């Protein structure tokens with residue numbers, strides 16, 4: 001045991017009986033050279049200490065409402081940092097055109113040099129968590145080393161405790177580990193942003209992340225663990241997905257059916273998972289495993305939400321809004337603070353025109369170095385809280401069995417092609433739909449917004465295995481199930497010629513109820529070249545019953561028309577992309593060809609480019 005670990009902390013580590021964990025901790029004490037090392041167990045007292053330290057150190061500041069704190073990330077660290085994220089690979093190995101890699105030896109040498117002495121003057125925290133519910137087949141143990149109290153505090157909110165779990169590992173080396181340092185700070189935000197690194201080392205199940213604070217970059221258990229788990233799942237027989245899990249109620253509010261859903265970031269994922277009337281199990285990452293009864297079971301990897309706060313208001317997202325405006329443990333990130341109260345874009349209340357935000361002291365009209373006006377909060381500003389603090393938390397969220405999944409929803413951000421909702425023609429066609437998600441880029445990652453990007457299963461940012469292997473495993477997962485989930489596609493972002501959205505934000509409730517009803521065969525559907533779409537009469541009734549809204553034939557026709565030229569163009573684009581990848585399963589190209597044939601045949605039969613849904617009946 002390292003001589004720098006005092007008696008009390010030494011006892012905590014010895015109780016783990018895990019030589020590999022001790023070896024890792026010793027190694028990074030030697031390398032990072034902290035002034036002090038503190039081991040945090042599952043005890044409430046120690047977690048409270050962590051929360052207090054985050055405030056004492058200035059990484060968080062208390063707000064007026066009891067339990068609320070604010071944390072800021074550097075102005076240049078407001079989202080996932082894709083440019084500095086790499087998968088370390090042995091020489092000569094290739095993954096996919098999509099995946100940024102780096103020679104493993106070079107990457108390790110580089111990051112070890114940055115880590116050398118990085119914690120001088122700081123305290124190293126050693127924390128233990130469990131990914132997935134504890135004591136279940138989903139559980140993965142994780143060891144976190146960090147010098148950020150904010151990261152430790154966030155993880156305490158977002159993940160289940162893992163110290164006791166580590167004891168039960170009986171010395172096994174089968175766990176993930178994460179090494180994080182925020183590096184040098186000024187006004188409590190990172191300054192060495194040119195030395196940011198996020199390196200995934202699959203061989204050792206470890207991730208290095210330095211000179212950052214934004215949780216998507218710094219919190220090991222979140223998107224960094226997602227990558228390690230994707231690697232693990234693809235060698236085994238389960239799926240690790242960038243998916244929410246939600247319990248959808250039928251139109252009478254009597255039956256609850258569990259769905260998962262994958263949407264690229266900032267494309268309506270959390271609001272779909274949190275729709276009023278439904279229950280939330282998880283909003284970001286799910287593990288899916290085959291159950292003994294033939295269903296797929298899904299578990300939430302997390303116990304909290306690191307959610308986007310932009311546009312959270314009383315009208316659109318009541319449960320979250322209520323949780324954010326009442327007393328409880330909440331960390332706010334990168335929003336405006338005035339007189340101890342948080343304000344953000346789209347909160348539905350008038351905001352003051354000065355205060356402190358992600359740019360420091362702020363007054364309305366303030367510009368950044370590039371001359372752009374700084375908004376009151378960042379578009380990717382976030383909040384962190386526990387799911388069980390929400391009034392729509394599902395009671396079985398922590399069930400070690402997970403929940404049985406009847407449906408999977410894939411969504412993208414597309415203004416002119418896909419219909420609002422459609423059911424796949426079977427598992428393989430559904431996998432094809434998921435694999436061909438396209439979306440416009442958003443503020444969730446650093447860089448330009450609004451470019452169309454191909455994002456298979458909304459998981460491409462996190463893929464660390466070849467795309468072909470990932471798709472093959474998806475196909476196999478469904479084939480092996482006796483009762484595979486029904487796959488649906490949604491698109492909330494269709495626009496008319498005037499550039500206005502064709503649907504309200506709240507319309508997604510109708511699409512969800514329809515999907516829930518479809519898996520129980522409550523509604524009929526119309527077969528089109530892209531899949532099965534709703535009947536007008538069913539939607540009219542659902543709009544009226546669930547939203548008290550009129551839904552005209554004209555609206556239906558506009559939204560559910562099959563736009564053949566746009567759909568064919570998409571297929572050409574995607575075919576070119578997939579042809580450049582190695583080992584894409586034959587089944588994928590069969591689906592693509594069949595989809596193209598169906599579109600061409602429909603164009604011929606109906607003699608037009610844009611076919612009304614009524615023409616297919």
Ligand code: SPV
Nearest residue numbers: 080215216223265284444
């Ligand atoms: C996302 O962008 O998909 C998020 C937030 O869930 S982050 O933690 O940054 O990945």
Ligand code: MN
Nearest residue numbers: 242265284285
């Ligand atoms: Mn996410």
